[in-house]
Amino acid sequence: MPSTDETSSGDHGTAGPVKQLAFVVYPGLTPLDIIGPLQVLSAVPRIDPSFEVVVAGEALDVLPTDAVVKLAPSHTFDDVPDPFGIVVPGGEGPILDAAGNRRLLDYVRASAETAEFVMSVCTGAIILAAAGLLRGRNATTHWAYADLVEGLGATYVRQRWVEEGKILTTAGVSAGIDGALHIASRLVGVDMARVIQLGIEYDPEPPFGPIDWAPDTLDALRPLWRGTWEEEVAKRPYLDGRPARS
């Protein structure tokens, strides 16, 4: 079991052949946004040991999430300067703060330059957009946050995931599982990605069936999650489409 691989050197960029898959963390994220794809992609190094999965934060401190559980990074951003791929999870209010965190944005932007893939989950797309990576692109995000991604220059498309070049944005929270299975198929092939799907027994049966996407329903429920675009931008000016520099 690769449970506690704390001794990995993270030296892909300078010395070794290790291809690091870096999950970017920050305080207040939605844990399923990260753990869904992390569970999927954690199987990749078992299939191809040239990959390594890391959880990268500004520091190694245990971080609060938007649920009661706390998560501990395995590496700092500095430890993982040249990831093969990055996954950026989202959240609710705290994601909007993270979109103004210069250190985080700089890491995402720099990683994206050389990474083979950049994946966001849910409102992680807001971080990608704030880092300038979605301007003029189609993208998806959590349905309740579409206008914020659009305000940063992207065009929202309501799909489970949207792939444009090296950038894969996925829809809200649970969609990171689907997107990560797609990434896994790129890394180790479809046949092995199917084995990963079998491993996590991803054969969903949502007990209430598919979601009802009626616009009236969404409009009525959106205020449970957030304020209007104007309210959010008043609190966080970096969400208005200017390059984020907190």
Place this chain on the structure above:
Amino acid sequence: MPSTDETSSGDHGTAGPVKQLAFVVYPGLTPLDIIGPLQVLSAVPRIDPSFEVVVAGEALDVLPTDAVVKLAPSHTFDDVPDPFGIVVPGGEGPILDAAGNRRLLDYVRASAETAEFVMSVCTGAIILAAAGLLRGRNATTHWAYADLVEGLGATYVRQRWVEEGKILTTAGVSAGIDGALHIASRLVGVDMARVIQLGIEYDPEPPFGPIDWAPDTLDALRPLWRGTWEEEVAKRPYLDGRPARS
């Protein structure tokens, strides 16, 4: 955001009206097993503040999982003596060790006596079975571990979840999301559970379609996860159907 509710007293049993939903943790668990249902049920206290979500372990130490991420409990077992419901996640090798952990089994068994529901995810069913809770019952678990649950007295049924009285067993890893949405509908009603589903945008599109459950495929792949029943029981005698007393 109820992110870091470390001050909750866990006094449901003695003084307060708080109904605690306790996620049981132990070293080496599969993080998606816990985080899927945790994300779902973390919405319940927002809807009905008489509920509280806690993550309960033997101690408050940060725990390794079977992926690189580590999780921190919010409470100890002693802090949560009388949970309203418990959720027991699973794992791979370490779950088989956890099934011999007397302190864990005693907590699960004692909680089950008074809890309104007991839910397992994946091989968490092996812990329920080792605690004597599944004897003579239908149950589900991760497909690759069905015989181990049967060896402890249950009848395996390949369903997304199986509800028998207060006990809800769910299939492998990702099935905890489906099962928790069902539990949520019991706690706050179907309409609000649908809102939770919308919140986590659980409208799955597995990129390779449904799983192929052909028995030959499963038989060929099972050794990727574990040894035979005889091999596992030789290493861990408490899996052979006797009441577990490590």
